[in-house]
Amino acid sequence: MIPHQMVWLIFLLPLFSFVIIAFVVRPLVRPESRIAGYITIAAIGGSLALSIWALFSVMAAPHHEIPVPDITWVVIEDGVTIHLGLIMDSLTAVMLIVVTVVSLMVQIYSQGYMHGDPGYHRYYAFMSLFTMSMLGLVLADNLVFMFVFWEMVGLCSYFLIGFWFHKPSAADAAKKAFIVTRLGDFGFLAGILLLYLNTGTFDIHELHELAITGVLAGTVLTWAAIGIFAGAVGKSAQFPLHVWLPDAMEGPTPVSALIHAATMVAAGVFLVARMFPLFQHSTEALTTVAIIGGITAIFAASMGLVMNDIKRVLAYSTISQLGYMMLGLGTGGVAIGIFHLFNHAFFKALLFLGAGSVNHATGTFDMRLMGGLRKYMPWTYVTFVIASLSIAGIWPLSGFWSKDEVVISAFASQPVLFYLAMITVFMTAFYMFRAVFMTFGGEYRGGAPDAHGHGGQESHHGQPHESPRVMTIPLIILAVLSIFSGLWNVTGHFGAFMGHGETHGFLEGLFHPFTLSLPWISLILAGLGILLAYAMYSKFWISAERVGGMFKPLHTLFYRKYWFDELYENIIVKNALFRGLFGGFEQFDNKAVDGAVNGVANGVIASGRAIRYAQTGQLQLYGLFMGIGILAIIFVIYFFG
Amino acid sequence: MVIGLQHYLILSAILFSIGLYGVLAKRNAVIILMCIELMLNAVNITLVAFSRYVVPAMLTGQVFAIFVIVVAAAEAAVGLAIILAIYRGFEDIDVSKIDLLKW
Numbered sequence: 001m002i003p004h005q006m007v008w009l010i011f012l013l014p015l016f017s018f019v020i021i022a023f024v025v026r027p028l029v030r031p032e033s034r035i036a037g038y039i040t041i042a043a044i045g046g047s048l049a050l051s052i053w054a055l056f057s058v059m060a061a062p063h064h065e066i067p068v069p070d071i072t073w074v075v076i077e078d079g080v081t082i083h084l085g086l087i088m089d090s091l092t093a094v095m096l097i098v099v100t101v102v103s104l105m106v107q108i109y110s111q112g113y114m115h116g117d118p119g120y121h122r123y124y125a126f127m128s129l130f131t132m133s134m135l136g137l138v139l140a141d142n143l144v145f146m147f148v149f150w151e152m153v154g155l156c157s158y159f160l161i162g163f164w165f166h167k168p169s170a171a172d173a174a175k176k177a178f179i180v181t182r183l184g185d186f187g188f189l190a191g192i193l194l195l196y197l198n199t200g201t202f203d204i205h206e207l208h209e210l211a212i213t214g215v216l217a218g219t220v221l222t223w224a225a226i227g228i229f230a231g232a233v234g235k236s237a238q239f240p241l242h243v244w245l246p247d248a249m250e251g252p253t254p255v256s257a258l259i260h261a262a263t264m265v266a267a268g269v270f271l272v273a274r275m276f277p278l279f280q281h282s283t284e285a286l287t288t289v290a291i292i293g294g295i296t297a298i299f300a301a302s303m304g305l306v307m308n309d310i311k312r313v314l315a316y317s318t319i320s321q322l323g324y325m326m327l328g329l330g331t332g333g334v335a336i337g338i339f340h341l342f343n344h345a346f347f348k349a350l351l352f353l354g355a356g357s358v359n360h361a362t363g364t365f366d367m368r369l370m371g372g373l374r375k376y377m378p379w380t381y382v383t384f385v386i387a388s389l390s391i392a393g394i395w396p397l398s399g400f401w402s403k404d405e406v407v408i409s410a411f412a413s414q415p416v417l418f419y420l421a422m423i424t425v426f427m428t429a430f431y432m433f434r435a436v437f438m439t440f441g442g443e444y445r446g447g448a449p450d451a452h453g454h455g456g457q458e459s460h461h462g463q464p465h466e467s468p469r470v471m472t473i474p475l476i477i478l479a480v481l482s483i484f485s486g487l488w489n490v491t492g493h494f495g496a497f498m499g500h501g502e503t504h505g506f507l508e509g510l511f512h513p514f515t516l517s518l519p520w521i522s523l524i525l526a527g528l529g530i531l532l533a534y535a536m537y538s539k540f541w542i543s544a545e546r547v548g549g550m551f552k553p554l555h556t557l558f559y560r561k562y563w564f565d566e567l568y569e570n571i572i573v574k575n576a577l578f579r580g581l582f583g584g585f586e587q588f589d590n591k592a593v594d595g596a597v598n599g600v601a602n603g604v605i606a607s608g609r610a611i612r613y614a615q616t617g618q619l620q621l622y623g624l625f626m627g628i629g630i631l632a633i634i635f636v637i638y639f640f641g
Numbered sequence: 642m643v644i645g646l647q648h649y650l651i652l653s654a655i656l657f658s659i660g661l662y663g664v665l666a667k668r669n670a671v672i673i674l675m676c677i678e679l680m681l682n683a684v685n686i687t688l689v690a691f692s693r694y695v696v697p698a699m700l701t702g703q704v705f706a707i708f709v710i711v712v713a714a715a716e717a718a719v720g721l722a723i724i725l726a727i728y729r730g731f732e733d734i735d736v737s738k739i740d741l742l743k744w
Contacts, residue, residue: 616740616743617742617743618736618740619736620664620736620737627661
């Protein structure tokens with residue numbers, strides 16, 4: 001059994017490393033030193049060790065939950081008390097493993113990728129802070145505490161997307177990410193307050209109890225759940241707030257791997273899973289989650305089909321997979337959604353790190369300038385293909401197991417979304433292998449034209465070469481995880497750990513899918529996707545241009561991202577907000593507020609102009625009025641005094 | 642008919658009203674000054690009358706009246722000096738034409 005001080009230490013360790021790097025290392029140590037990276041790796045390694053300990057303790061504990069004593073945080077008058085407390089249950093334990101493993105791999109990888117960057121210390125300081133916030137987010141036991149960490153991961157995301165802030169595109173992308181997610185966070189906060197007003201508690205366990213016992217029900221529950229889901233939509237880049245995630249690829253690639261693929265964007269899925277009893281007792285809210293998830297999955301995948309920037313393909317793929325997770329939560333429950341999150345974290349982090357490795361060699365993210373890297377970068381190639389097979393859902397890699405469960409549960413409760421999910425399976429396989437063949441197949445097409453990498457990267461001339469071992473070893477570890485992480489639920493143990501489902505034998509479970517028809521259909525669809533990609537981008541049997549020409553309107557629609565950026569920027573922001581709403585405010589300010597101020601002054605001037613004619617300069621007239629005044633006073637006193 | 646307090650007061654009021662009318666209605670500054678004297682003397686009559694009929698043992702009203710006469714003399718001197726100065730500037734002492742202090 002893990003002592004509760006150790007549970008606190010899980011997220012305090014990266015906080016210590018942040019403080020040390022930000023306040024000691026960065027001012028005092030020259031930027032070429034690798035010390036900041038070692039401190040971060042040590043701290044997160046410690047968190048990982050504690051997380052593994054915690055996982056085994058939770059597995060052994062009754063009801064898979066370890067109580068952690070609260071600390072009183074804020075007392076507002078009497079009665080309103082906010083506790084600082086941690087939850088240590090199966091959901092948290094799994095999330096801790098995901099966050100610490102991916103974060104550790106990314107930190108090790110960054111030692112190679114970010115070495116020599118002028119902002120090296122700043123990078124590790126923010127990475128530590130992010131990891132701390134993310135761990136705090138999954139551990140928090142009340143909504144206020146969680147919301148603080150929720151905002152902190154958003155803040156770290158902003159810092160790290162805009163890491164190369166001298167590039168206007170990166171600075172813009174950072175602002176876009178921050179502002180778009182803020183829209184969702186507003187809903188989250190509204191949901192929290194709505195729950196508090198109706199229940200008087202922020203505590204997650206108590207809210208679960210109230211939802212399960214039916215005290216919290218009806219429209220209040222539905223609206224609160226939808227508010228919370230709005231926060232998840234923003235953070236997990238679900239339709240219609242998905243627009244920030246592709247732009248977030250302006251950040252360094254390891255940042256994309258950690259924050260915008262494996263952990264922070266999955267926080268939305270985690271949030272829905274954490275509050276799941278609330279969603280479970282509101283059919284409308286649960287259906288909303290499933291529908292948004294299903295739409296996002298196919299919508300994002302369709303845009304991923306036509307992108308030429310490898311990181312953007314991966315970004316749309318991430319959005320699409322997050323949609324799967326939401327669909328899994330909405331139709332199947334916590335275990336199914338979180339299991340996909342768990343597997344996705346490893347293979348998607350691997351894909352991003354692979355893309356970073358490719359960029360390290362070629363200096364570009366444009367797949368049209370790559371090609372033939374199979375020969376030069378064998379490790380990157382092999383691991384990238386493993387991850388691609390996994391995300392495409394090929395048996396027996398991890399993606400197969402979790403995606404299959406999502407599809408099966410969708411089939412059972414939402415047939416329309418099931419068909420969308422099936423089409424998405426095909427699209428996923430196609431766009432991933434399109435990326436594989438464009439990047440690694442054929443002949444090398446020369447890399448970046450100006451042989452000039454982004455940010456602080458060195459320039460690369462001539463032959464591309466494999467990345468250093470500090471970068472390939474994390475790739476290999478993640479590839480191993482991408483192969484085997486799915487086997488956890490082959491026996492049904494993951495589902496049982498999450499609270500539902502029964503366990504059975506390993507071999508029985510391993511071949512069980514072949515006795516059903518749905519896994520066969522999705523495997524065939526994935527195979528067709530890979531085959532089509534092979535035909536178009538490896539053998540060129542089918543010309544990609546011809547196909548693009550045949551489906552010109554569709555291609556344009558996908559390539560221009562359904563004009564969502566234009567819709568938001570030109571129509572909503574520039575017209576509806578700037579001209580309409582803010583224009584209205586401006587008019588109100590100019591006309592009503594300024595008008596009132598100026599009107600008072602003008603009124604005084606005008607009345608002065610009118611009544612100054614009483615000042616004739618005729619002393620006798622003044623005297624007359626004085627006399628009349630005195631008479632009036634006398635009259636008043638005499639008759640009314 | 643016994644002459645009582647109210648007769649003095651009526652006389653005083655008539656004198657005061659004549660003076661006030663003159664101050665407000667006459668255009669010649671010298672006549673206005675004279676009307677002011679009339680008003681002051683109307684007040685003097687009141688003071689002395691009250692003193693005589695209300696508190697006969699004390700001479701406060703009479704003393705006050707003497708003060709008023711002194712001030713009136715000073716006022717007439719200053720007032721005539723001002724009128725003289727105005728006459729030098731405007732070559733006129735019609736107060737309706739002396740209206741520089743307006744909009």
